[in-house]
Amino acid sequence: MYVSVYTVTNTKNCTDKNVRNGVRTVDIWPLILLNGLTLGAVYFVASSGLTLIFGLMRVITLAHGTSFLFGGYLGYVVAVATENWILGLLAGLLAAGLLGLFTHQVLIRRFQDDDMRVALITLGVAVIGTDLMLAVFGGTATQVPFPQNLQIAVDLPGIGDYPLIRLIILAIAIVLGLAIYFIIAKTRFGSIVRAGVDDAPMTSATGVNVRVVFAVIFAVGSALAGLAGVISGTLFPLLPGQDGSYLLFSLVVVIVGGMGSIPGAAIGSALVGIVSQFALVLAPTYAFVLTFALMVIVLAVRPQGIMGRPA
Amino acid sequence: MSTFSSSTPRTANWRGWVTAQNVVVAVVLLAAIIFPLVVDRPRFWLPNIGVRTLWMGTIAMSLVFLNKYVGLLSLAQMTFAGICSYGIGYFSVTMGLPIIPSIILSLGVGSFAGWLTALIAVRTKAIYFMMITLALSQVFYSWASQAIEVTNARRGIAPIPRPDFGFINLNDITTFYYFALFLAVLSYAIFRYTAKSQFGLAIQGIKDSPERMSALGYNVNRYRTAALTLAAFVASIGGVILVFDRNQVDPSFVSLDATLNILVVAVVGGIGSLGGVFIGGLVFSLLQNFAQDFTDRYMTLTGLVFIGVLLFFPTGLVGLGPIIRRLFSKRAKTSTSAESSETLDAARRAGTHNKKGQHK
Numbered sequence: 056m057y058v059s060v061y062t063v064t065n066t067k068n069c070t071d072k073n074v075r076n077g078v079r080t081v082d083i084w085p086l087i088l089l090n091g092l093t094l095g096a097v098y099f100v101a102s103s104g105l106t107l108i109f110g111l112m113r114v115i116t117l118a119h120g121t122s123f124l125f126g127g128y129l130g131y132v133v134a135v136a137t138e139n140w141i142l143g144l145l146a147g148l149l150a151a152g153l154l155g156l157f158t159h160q161v162l163i164r165r166f167q168d169d170d171m172r173v174a175l176i177t178l179g180v181a182v183i184g185t186d187l188m189l190a191v192f193g194g195t196a197t198q199v200p201f202p203q204n205l206q207i208a209v210d211l212p213g214i215g216d217y218p219l220i221r222l223i224i225l226a227i228a229i230v231l232g233l234a235i236y237f238i239i240a241k242t243r244f245g246s247i248v249r250a251g252v253d254d255a256p257m258t259s260a261t262g263v264n265v266r267v268v269f270a271v272i273f274a275v276g277s278a279l280a281g282l283a284g285v286i287s288g289t290l291f292p293l294l295p296g297q298d299g300s301y302l303l304f305s306l307v308v309v310i311v312g313g314m315g316s317i318p319g320a321a322i323g324s325a326l327v328g329i330v331s332q333f334a335l336v337l338a339p340t341y342a343f344v345l346t347f348a349l350m351v352i353v354l355a356v357r358p359q360g361i362m363g364r365p366a
Numbered sequence: 367m368s369t370f371s372s373s374t375p376r377t378a379n380w381r382g383w384v385t386a387q388n389v390v391v392a393v394v395l396l397a398a399i400i401f402p403l404v405v406d407r408p409r410f411w412l413p414n415i416g417v418r419t420l421w422m423g424t425i426a427m428s429l430v431f432l433n434k435y436v437g438l439l440s441l442a443q444m445t446f447a448g449i450c451s452y453g454i455g456y457f458s459v460t461m462g463l464p465i466i467p468s469i470i471l472s473l474g475v476g477s478f479a480g481w482l483t484a485l486i487a488v489r490t491k492a493i494y495f496m497m498i499t500l501a502l503s504q505v506f507y508s509w510a511s512q513a514i515e516v517t518n519a520r521r522g523i524a525p526i527p528r529p530d531f532g533f534i535n536l537n538d539i540t541t542f543y544y545f546a547l548f549l550a551v552l553s554y555a556i557f558r559y560t561a562k563s564q565f566g567l568a569i570q571g572i573k574d575s576p577e578r579m580s581a582l583g584y585n586v587n588r589y590r591t592a593a594l595t596l597a598a599f600v601a602s603i604g605g606v607i608l609v610f611d612r613n614q615v616d617p618s619f620v621s622l623d624a625t626l627n628i629l630v631v632a633v634v635g636g637i638g639s640l641g642g643v644f645i646g647g648l649v650f651s652l653l654q655n656f657a658q659d660f661t662d663r664y665m666t667l668t669g670l671v672f673i674g675v676l677l678f679f680p681t682g683l684v685g686l687g688p689i690i691r692r693l694f695s696k697r698a699k700t701s702t703s704a705e706s707s708e709t710l711d712a713a714r715r716a717g718t719h720n721k722k723g724q725h726k
Contacts, residue, residue: 115493162673170493171439175633176676182626183669190663299622303504306497314494343508347501351486354498358489 085214087332093221095328096228097287101301102308102320103235104279110315111252111272114170118158118177119280120302121184126151126281127288127297128192131199134285140201144285151281152274159273167269181298189295196292199285224286231279236317248272280305307346311353313363322361390687391554391641398547398644402540412543415651417611420546421447423647424553424604426632427640428597431557434638435566436593437573439492442483442499444628445506446598448620450476450605455523455615456516465529473602479506480598484591503625511617522616526609536610546607550644553600557640560596569593630672636682645683 105119126147134143158180166172201220208216239245250258251265259265280301284293287301304327309315312323327346334345353361398416405411429443453472457463463471487498510517517523528536536542560566569589572579576586609615618624627650635646653671657664679685 115497162677171496172676172680174493174496175629176673178626178629179669179673179676182630182672183666186663186665186669303501307501310494310497310501340512341509343512344505347505347508350498350501354486354490358494 082213083336086217087336088329089211089214089217089221091329091332092325093225093290093328094332095325096225097283097290098304098308098324098328099228099321100231100286101280101283102305102312102324103232103317104276104283105305106309106312106315106317106320107235107279108273108276109309110317111248112167112269113252114163114167114173116155116158116177116273116276117174117302118154118180118184119277119305120298120300121181121188122151122154122277122280123284123287123301123305124188124293124295124298125154125184125284126278127199127284127293128188128197129281130285131197131288131293134199134201138200140199140205140289143199144282147281147285148278149281151284152278154281155277156270156274158277159270164266164270181302185295185298188298192293192295194295196294197288198292199288201289220289224290227286232317232321239317304346307350310360311350313360315364316360316362319360319362386691394641394644395551402543409539412539413611414655415648416543417546417607418651418654419644419647420543420550421604421607421611422628422631422650423635423644424550424607425601426628426635426643426646427553427557428601428604429628429632430635430637430640430643431561431600432593432597433632434640435561435573436569436590437492438590438594439496440483440499440594440597441496441625441629442480442503443597443601444625445503445620446476446480446483446601447605447608448510448615448624449479449506450602451609451615451619452510452517452523454606454609455526459523459526460518466531469606473599473606476602476605477595477599480601481591481595483598484594488587488590488594500625503620504622507617507620507622510620517615517617520617522614522619524614524616526613526615528610528613542610546611549603549607553603554640556596556600561640565589565592630668633672634675634682636684638681639684642682642684649683 101119101123104122105116108119109115129150130143130147133146134140137143158177162176162180163173166176205220205223207219209219209222211217239248247258247263248268250261251263251268255265283301287293287297308320308323308327310323311326312319312321326349330349331342331346334342338345357363401416402408402412425443425447428446429440432438432440432443450472453475454465454468457468457471458465483499483502486502487495490498511520513519528542530537534541534545536545561570568579568584572584572586572589579589580586608619612619631646631650632643633646634649635644636642649671650668653664653668657667661667675682
């Protein structure tokens with residue numbers, strides 16, 4: 056069910072000859088590292104939304120995986136209909152954002168101070184979402200189509216041919232991460248958001264509508280998950296059950312990186328991506344377990360996560 | 367809870383037991399005992415509703431115990447039950463041990479898993495604890511669905527026949543139902559007793575103010591670890607019922623769905639009430655069995671019920687009890703005796719306590 060770690064051999068855009076004769080026999084470690092980083096890029100886009108919502112609102116949404124898969128499916132539908140990958144990305148972003156906005160406004164706005172109740176209500180949303188998406192999109196794997204001219208390999212020094220799309224996605228994740236960090240740290244909206252986190256009543260008293268800020272953040276966080284869904288659906292097939300596995304990977308990433316920290320999410324997702332890819336080569340059967348072992352080790356040493364502030 | 371007994375004179379000690387809570391427990395227990403005698407098709411009702419309610423309730427009860435008395439919401443309880451089920455399968459079928467030592471060993475293994483989880487998770491609080499237990503449960507799920515030499519991967523271990531102890535033969539479904547009922551009541555008794563014991567008072571103190579208890583010289587983490595291990599032990603008892611109910615064990619026992627089902631049972635029954643989980647289990651089993659008759663999307667229905675309960679009855683279905691009682695006592699205000707108003711107060715106190723628990 057949790058087929059979340061796709062293998063080194065999934066780089067189907069490499070020509071067979073290269074995989075067999077060149078890369079594999081010579082030196083596969085740089086390739087695995089790069090695979091880990093690009094997988095980490097997908098994890099980062101998904102978990103940055105989760106860590107944003109937690110950092111600013113102190114609530115955890117367990118419907119995050121639902122936003123991910125919903126965005127992915129919607130992106131697939133739009134990308135197939137319009138034959139435009141970018142429109143697909145936007146559709147996934149928008150659809151998941153609206154789902155997040157709906158969840159926030161209708162279900163959890165009133166209980167925002169009660170983190171446990173929010174977690175449970177969003178869990179209910181996740182249960183319903185899983186069931187309905189299975190009903191609508193079925194159990195078969197689908198993959199988001201992307202332009203023919205991007206389906207090429209580039210020659211990287213020390214690695215050989217590498218699919219361009221993976222590098223594009225890595226770049227998207229890096230740009231997105233920098234943008235979020237910049238917005239939170241430098242802009243006026245960012246300072247309002249940070250003020251709302253530290254003292255919501257006081258911020259509200261200075262004339263800021265904190266409720267709107269929280270609603271926007273929740274929607275943006277969900278939208279990021281939806282975007283991650285389309286991105287992931289471009290690299291790997293979309294399957295039912297991925298909502299659960301990506302929720303778990305996002306949770307692991309934010310636990311490892313430290314809740315509420317965007318740099319932490321970046322470090323955490325890179326670590327999780329790299330560890331899972333190396334584990335896949337070294338101990339294929341226990342790749343998933345080893346990924347979680349990373350979390351256990353981090354927790355044992357630093358319970359608040361690598362970049363987290365002590366609770 | 368039973369502050370009532372302290373306020374009654376010593377001479378009438380037995381009256382201390384006649385609290386509203388104990389009356390409800392007795393009525394429910396009586397209903398559970400006569401259940402096999404009154405249903406029209408025992409071969410359907412006993413396994414599909416009765417036994418299922420009992421194991422779901424027992425496992426969910428361990429979750430509720432941790433939430434109510436320790437203030438930790440653990441999503442690994444189903445996993446402890448599943449580990450015990452796997453233990454029974456491994457010891458009795460794969461290794462060929464006799465059934466009674468297998469059960470005892472497996473209870474130990476399940477509790478040990480709880481202890482290990484506590485070592486990792488006990489330093490974290492609230493939402494972190496929940497996520498870590500969720501993640502650990504998924505680690506076990508992925509291990510169970512891949513470790514072919516121990517768990518036989520996705521196929522699982524089957525068949526695990528119901529044992530015949532000589533004096534009781536669990537192959538008879540009615541006997542098996544009463545066996546499960548006995549274990550469920552035993553688990554309930556363990557928790558009620560623990561909550562009143564010195565240990566129980568200490569963990570409740572830790573729940574309310576860990577800093578103060580720590581200043582008083584209590585080793586907070588050690589108490590939490592012990593409570594988690596106890597809860598894992600009771601969850602393992604649920605696992606014993608579960609494995610003999612299904613006659614096999616496979617990774618679906620510890621999947622995310624199964625974990626969530628237990629949480630749904632606990633929340634629907636009432637996250638602040640030990641006995642209420644059996645009502646939640648009953649509602650869930652009925653939904654699972656009968657909702658399929660009119661819709662394929664019974665998980666959607668379950669999710670809607672779950673959200674509805676969270677939005678409108680945060681104390682779960684048992685929370686309806688005090689509300690109904692209050693309505694009745696308003697109507698019969700002139701004839702209320704001192705005793706009934708006292709139980710009402712107790713119920714109200716319990717209600718506020720639960721609300722407090724919810725905010726944690």
